[in-house]
Every structure is written in C-alpha cells, then in structure tokens.
Amino acid sequence: MNKLTGIIGGAAVAFTMGAAAQAQNWDMPTPYSDAIFHTANIIEFAADVKAATGGAMNITVHSAGSLFKHADIKGAVRGRQVPIGEFFLSRLSNEDAAYGLDSQPFLATSYEDAARLWAAQKPAVTALLAEQNLMPLFAVPWPAQGLYTNGEIATVEDLSGLKFRAYNAALEAFAALAGAAPTQVASPDIPQAFATGQVEAMITSPSTGASSKAWDFVTHYTPINAWVPKNIVVVNIQMFDKLDADIQAAILEAAAAAEVRGWEMSAAEAKAKTQVMADNGMIIVEPSAALMEGLKAIGATMLADLQATASEEAKAVIAEYQGN
Numbered sequence: 077m078n079k080l081t082g083i084i085g086g087a088a089v090a091f092t093m094g095a096a097a098q099a100q101n102w103d104m105p106t107p108y109s110d111a112i113f114h115t116a117n118i119i120e121f122a123a124d125v126k127a128a129t130g131g132a133m134n135i136t137v138h139s140a141g142s143l144f145k146h147a148d149i150k151g152a153v154r155g156r157q158v159p160i161g162e163f164f165l166s167r168l169s170n171e172d173a174a175y176g177l178d179s180q181p182f183l184a185t186s187y188e189d190a191a192r193l194w195a196a197q198k199p200a201v202t203a204l205l206a207e208q209n210l211m212p213l214f215a216v217p218w219p220a221q222g223l224y225t226n227g228e229i230a231t232v233e234d235l236s237g238l239k240f241r242a243y244n245a246a247l248e249a250f251a252a253l254a255g256a257a258p259t260q261v262a263s264p265d266i267p268q269a270f271a272t273g274q275v276e277a278m279i280t281s282p283s284t285g286a287s288s289k290a291w292d293f294v295t296h297y298t299p300i301n302a303w304v305p306k307n308i309v310v311v312n313i314q315m316f317d318k319l320d321a322d323i324q325a326a327i328l329e330a331a332a333a334a335e336v337r338g339w340e341m342s343a344a345e346a347k348a349k350t351q352v353m354a355d356n357g358m359i360i361v362e363p364s365a366a367l368m369e370g371l372k373a374i375g376a377t378m379l380a381d382l383q384a385t386a387s388e389e390a391k392a393v394i395a396e397y398q399g400n
Contacts, residue, residue: 173385216342
C-alpha cells in the first residue's frame with residue numbers, strides 16, 4: 077500500500093466513523109402488529125427517512141405495543157421518553173372533542189368525506205398538540221367501520237342488550253344509545269373477549285376483523301360504514317427541533333409520502349380484508365334500510381349532543397366540514 081492510498085483509506089475510515097458517531101437513532105412505538113397495514117406503512121416511512129439521510133437518521137419501529145402500550149404512547153412522546161410514536165387519534169377525544177371527530181358516527185362515512193374532515197380537523201389538532209409539545213407528522217385512516225355480530229342485525233333494536241366492544245368514548249355512547257352494553261376492549265384482546273363472553277358484538281374495521289380472525293367468534297359482517305377513524309404519528313417538538321435542517325426536511329418529506337401511501341393502502345385494505353372474511357366463511361350482509369335509518373338517527377343525536385358541549389375548536393371544525 078503506497079502512502080497516498082493509506083492517507084485516503086484513513087480519511088475514509090475517519091469520515092465513516094464520524095458519520096456513525098453523529099447518526100441519530102430514534103425509537104418509535106406503535107400499537108399494532110407488523111401484519112397491520114399501518115405498521116407496514118410506518119416501516120416504509122422509517123426506511124425512506126434512513127435512505128434520504130444516508131443513514132444519518134435511523135428510526136427503529138417497535139410494533140404491537142412492545143415498547144409502550146397503546147394508552148401510554150402519546151405520554152411517552154410528550155415526556156421525551158421517545159421522540160416519535162403512533163396512536164389512534166380519537167383516544168384523545170376526552171381531552172378535546174376536536175380529536176375525536178373522525179370517530180363521530182355517520183359524520184364522515186367515505187374516504188372522500190374523511191379527507192375533507194381531516195383537512196378541516198388538522199389545523200385544530202395541530203394547535204392542540206402543540207400545547208403539549210407535540211407535532212403531527214401524518215395521519216392515515218382505517219377502513220370504514222363495520223358491524224360484527226352473531227346473526228343478522230336487521231334493525232337497531234336487534235342490538236339491544238348485547239355486550240358491545242368499545243374502544244373510545246364515542247363508541248361507548250353509540251352502544252348505549254343503541255341499547256347495548258359497552259365494554260372497553262383493546263384490539264389484541266378481541267378474540268379472548270368474545271371467547272369469554274365479555275363482548276358479543278363490535279364495530280371495527282375489516283382490517284381488525286381479519287387480523288383478529290373474527291370468523292372464529294362471529295358469523296356476520298355488515299358494512300355500515302359508520303365512520304373512518306385515523307391513526308396519527310406525532311413527534312416531540314423539542315426533539316425534532318434539535319435535528320439538522322436537512323434531516324427535518326427528510327422526515328417531513330417522508331411523512332407526506334407516508335400519508336398519501338397510507339390512504340391508498342387503507343382503501344385497498346378495505347376490499348381485501350372484507351374478502352378474507354368472506355373466504356373464511358363469514359356472511360357479508362348489506363345493511364337494511366331500517367338499520368341504517370336507526371343508526372343514522374343515533375349519529376344525529378350524538379352530533380347534537382357533542383355540539384352542545386364541544387370546545388370552540390371542535391365546533392369550528394364541524395362548521396367548516398359541513399360547509400364544504
């Protein structure tokens with residue numbers, strides 16, 4: 077090896093070691109398993125960030141609540157235990173109704189309506205999260221929520237008395253107005269809850285229905301398209317602000333791409349997972365006019381109740397959305 081080669085080789089090693097020493101490594105907790113499209117999208121987001129920064133920013137995704145349980149993720153990011161995380165947006169509806177409007181029954185029931193609602197909702201959510209030192213990076217919807225039961229549900233009255241799985245305050249209220257008995261059950265616990273009789277019916281997406289193998293414990297799926305709720309990815313503002321500007325830009329660019337990709341994945345997921353349930357023996361039944369009339373009446377009651385007590389931010393979002 078000649079002297080020049082040695083100098084160049086030494087410089088290259090020193091540069092590599094310097095770059096490695098300066099690399100940022102972020103841990104990212106998410107609530108759902110790798111089999112869920114939300115997680116797949118986030119893994120791709122992390123890969124995009126790493127590629128765009130040449131390895132200067134590495135985001136390690138900890139899925140299925142393995143690092144923090146779902147209920148603790150937002151607090152972990154706020155408290156700087158981790159810089160970034162994902163959670164179900166309407167879990168925060170008890171803090172402000174503006175967070176939960178995408179889970180308001182029959183307010184937005186299609187992807188087109190959901191996109192309009194998010195456009196109206198995002199500024200309010202961004203301002204509310206900023207008060208807690210958090211910034212949204214992107215939000216991706218689940219497929220529209222459908223009804224899972226043993227036997228066909230022809231009218232709202234058929235839900236009366238059923239033990240009903242709930243995952244947020246809106247769904248608890250919805251179940252109560254339908255005459256059902258709401259019970260909080262997290263997504264990973266759904267099969268056990270049905271097996272033990274803790275719940276007898278639920279409203280959730282085809283994604284969760286397929287991943288939980290709903291055909292093992294219910295017979296019917298009715299696509300009532302009750303609402304189109306979202307997961308949101310947030311970052312701690314202080315930790316984000318410490319990053320170099322080029323890394324910040326790479327994260328924001330990857331986040332924008334992840335949002336677009338995630339909405340496309342969700343639409344494909346709705347069709348594919350409904351077919352999975354049918355292939356495994358579930359009966360897919362279109363909702364009757366009487367059922368939809370009763371469900372929409374509950375939705376109208378809930379929206380009126382919400383507007384009577386909601387924050388000014390939430391009322392403004394609803395007004396903007398309904399005015400568009």
